Amino acid sequence: MTLPTAMTPSFRPKRRVLALAAVAATTLALGLAAPAHAADPEPMHIIVGYAPGGAADSLARLYAEQLRQDGHGTVVVENRPGASARLALDYVKRARPDGKTVFIGPSPLFTIFPLTYKKLSYDADKDLVPAAVLTDVPTAVVTGVQQPYQNMKEYVGWARHNPGNASLGLATIGSAGHLGTVALGKAEGIAITPAAYRGASPMLVDVVSGNVSIGWDAVASMMPLYKGGKLRFLGVSGARRAKALPEVPTMKEQGFGQYEHATSWYGVFVPAGTQPDVLAQVEKMFLAASANPATAAKLEALGLEVVARPGQEGRRRIQIERAAWKPIVEATGFQAED
Template sequence: MTHASRRKLVLNTLALSACAVAVLALPRPAAAADPDAPMHIIVGYAPGGAADSLARIYAEQLRQDGHGTVIVENRPGASARLALDYVKRAKPDGKTVFIGPSPLFTIFPLTYKKLGYDADKDLVPAAVLTDVPTAVAAGVQQPYKNMKEYVEWARRNPNSASLGLATIGSAGHLGTVALGKAVGVPITPAAYRGASPMLVDVISGTVSIGWDAVASMMSLYKGGKLQFLGVSGTRRAKALPEVPTMKEQGFSQYEFATSWYGAFLPAGTPPDVVAKVEKMFIAASGNASTAAKLEVLGLEVAARPGQEARHRIQVERAAWKPIVEATGFVAED
């Protein structure tokens, strides 16, 4: 073999080797999800609560709609942040879905020093599922029957103006602090380890008012133990057409206190997969039986695409930001 031939052979070999290395270095496409693999819906709360019940209602409907096996997993802890963290690390193939409440994306980024996740980047919104109307309630023996009357009473009895809460840093907490500043009467928050003990003290008058989801208070309201002074949002709750919104009564601090549940996927999920999951959940929301089951829980079907979820997150976070800054509240854990 001549020197020129050997040189040509070496160059060709090097070129082939370089091509092989380049091919190996190319990013590999994500492996397609096994169509027969079960879908896992992750919930950040223990079994039996509203979030768990909602997830199981959707899981059942998805199964009936022909989407195969759907498993609900409860991963409670840290106000659903443990479940969110689990999902953000999951394979982005559309088979792991987080069903979580909006404050994780709207309020927590403003209040937690160490959030542990990026509310805009770690998960992809697939759909808005339901609204969660909330309300300010009081014992039926209290002299005030609506929010206007309560504010007048609080001005006359500032030392007795107190708010029972199951969650410090919630929309009800921040809204009431903002209300107190607006009307010139500080309303002292009282934190409880859950809604049940808090509502006991609301009924007895130990605290002057309480705030929570309508769903958790409806049975007490129907049983004549509680009265609703006003509901959150911009329209009356379907389950409570007789109760005016707080905004109707002149108090806009609770306009965004209607939270919502959404379906979220890990960042990096391909757009076509996100679109498929979005379509599945919106179709499930449109089933009359599903909607009826959710309404029994005090949840209102509000099925919207993922893009609207993104928009809603940004609008609500912007609305809460000045309120959080004015209260100076910081969540430590």
């Protein structure tokens, strides 16, 4: 019997089968490899320490949308409310330092909390790194329109002549407005009793009705009642007038420097250990998003003032503002409770 060789007809189909199998294997391999190259990159997660609907959440979602429009892929906003945003901060500090998990939060976590809490679950100088300062958050003291005082200077005079009747409504004890008002009371020799509420809304109801003589919160949260003729602004925080309230003088203009640093700010932060090139990329992305006119207009409509400064400015502001609050906290003796 003659054995088949490479040249015999009986061998040719086998060669053809083997060749087709090789082509199929190559095609399959290429087909499996293709999705890996076409796959979307890992999405960025913006972590917010408050429930949906508030200023921080709205800000984060505006930035997320702008980053998507700028071609940075999928950007997801995650709400992790609790403990005045400390739970969200703790989550981000444990995240991989790869620029894919960032924290958008308010400055008091880094400026006031280290002074007022005996123990924090994070190191305000080491666990997170500022990538950019996004917006300032002007704050103000308000009163009901039926009250006899038109500005903060008149209120101080009224409080001096009406001992026991001066009270301050607050959504957060230990906030900049609380500490500033206590410091002002000490400086002027008047007692202004703080009244804590579960949120800005119930506090403002009592301010409008006159149950408390003044209230303090972010300008943004009080603008609807102001425009509706229910509230009067007595003075705004910071060293310059708020863009939304050019007619209202600052506290500093009226001789009360205790509120100069009561303008807080929102920044974007990344975990410690993030490589400099990754940090620079996150900074660049958020500063570019801030420069978009439509996004900036939406942020200002929320009562936020776009400042768009690099991370180094955030580090500088944290140190300056903490140093300014330290003697005030020490003079008041205030300690926050967990």
